[in-house]
Amino acid sequence: MMDAGGTVIERLDPSRLDELIEVQTEIFTDYIMPMKVTREFFLDFLMSVGGDLRNVLVATRNGKIVGYINPVIDAREGWIGGVGVVPSLRKRGIGTMLMKAGEELCRSKGVSDLYLEVIEGNNRAQKLYQRLGFSATRKFLTAEGRPTKFEGFGAMPGRASMSDIIALHAKSYKDTCWQRRKIESLVQSARASDCYKVEGGFVMTRTVDTSGFIPFLGVLPETRGKGIGTSLARFALSRLWEQGAFKVVLYNVNEDLPTQRMLDKFDFKVTMKQVEMFRRI
Ligand SMILES: CC(C)(COP(=O)(O)OP(=O)(O)OC[C@H]1O[C@@H](n2cnc3c(N)ncnc32)[C@H](O)[C@@H]1OP(=O)(O)O)[C@@H](O)C(=O)NCCC(=O)NCCS
Structure with a gap:
């Protein structure tokens, strides 16, 4: 060409x-x-x-x-x-x-199914994609908050092996962004993180210098709405607090009501939105 x-x-x-x-x-x-x-x-x-x-x-x-x-x-x-x-x-x-x-x-x-993501506000790129037939499907959020020491988190999470994480991820991350639902991303993150599990869910924590990250936090669909996510988040924020993280960043979380409630509960602020776009080719 x-x-x-x-x-x-x-x-x-x-x-x-x-x-x-x-x-x-x-x-x-x-x-x-x-x-x-x-x-x-x-x-x-x-x-x-x-x-x-x-x-x-x-x-x-x-x-x-x-x-x-x-x-x-x-x-x-x-x-x-x-x-x-x-x-x-x-x-x-x-x-x-x-x-x-x-x-x-x-x-x-x-x-046959082509996806991409564009940061909200990157209008020239979004316009280009629209002109080429892509349409916006949903948004993903990046949010920041503080680590906090909590007393008690429900069931005490135990260390998770790679195969535990892979099995829990397969069921709980089906409906997320490309970068979170692909196994390669999970495995690479797991290698660089501390991985924990409870009955029905898992969480990873990671620190880079003074920044803390929760690369994955997943609850199986059948055990949602029972406080497992909240208790895993309390545990992860406490771990990051113990490790001396100054702030905690969450990338590409779904923009839905349960996630928003969770962010509010822990006083996390949305710092960036990404628009997922899709085109059948
Ligand atoms: C987004 C990006 C890739 C677009 O690249 P580009 O080469 O400018 O794209 P094009 O030239 O094909 O199209 C851009 C505009 O120029 C117009 N254009 C194309 N050929 C033209 C020409 N010969 N004369 C005048 N305008 C022209 C297009 O119609 C389009 O306008 P529209 O968006 O209003 O419809 C570029 O802005 C960029 O690199 N941005 C930074 C990185 C980025 O944001 N990447 C996307 C996120 S990963």
Whole structure:
């Protein structure tokens, strides 16, 4: 595929990964949430979502990488794990070319349901996706609060093994965002976290410097509404308090009433919303 300005869409040559990382940092300097991308960050992310470097496509001009798209494929489901164009070459149709090529790659590998997420407020990206036929399906929240020492949490959670976590996750995370419902993400998080279980649920806690995270907290559908989630949250917040976390961040939780009640209960504030978009291809 080539446009009038000589833009070519091609597979990323893995030996050019460092060039792509530099370009990504340039792309995301004016992002709604500025990021400095590193090789480790990108490869970690790719692994955590079950991505494959061989599926990454780049837009090149005069041989230089000027944009990329990261399609992630899991049988009939696909997910756009990132797309971007360097600021100086935007509004020339390169983003559209990348999206179309990404979609074509997904289709050729058997994908029928294509998902992506866009941060609420990133209007230029959302407009692009809408123009290409994606529609918003639901929202996911990022929220922040404080760790707290609680006395008593109901049943005392015990340590969970990887297979405990995988079994509990399969039943309790069916209806969440791509990054939470995919097993690769679970396994990678579990390796880096403390994992606990009770009858009917599980939770993970993790600290990075002074920040605390609860990467997963799941309750089996048949045991919901009985206080298990609240008691796991109390336990996790206490663990993070003991570990000296200054704040606690929750990423990509569902925007539904039970979740909202839980956030209010622990005085967590929503800091960002992500809009999930979908298109049948
Ligand atoms: C979102 C993003 C990828 C779009 O890339 P892009 O190359 O500007 O996309 P396009 O040029 O195909 O489309 C953008 C607009 O330019 C318009 N356009 C396309 N070709 C054009 C041309 N030759 N002349 C004028 N306008 C043009 C399109 O119609 C579109 O307008 P619309 O959204 O009002 O319909 C880019 O803004 C970006 O990299 N942003 C930062 C990273 C980001 O937010 N990524 C998404 C989240 S992961």
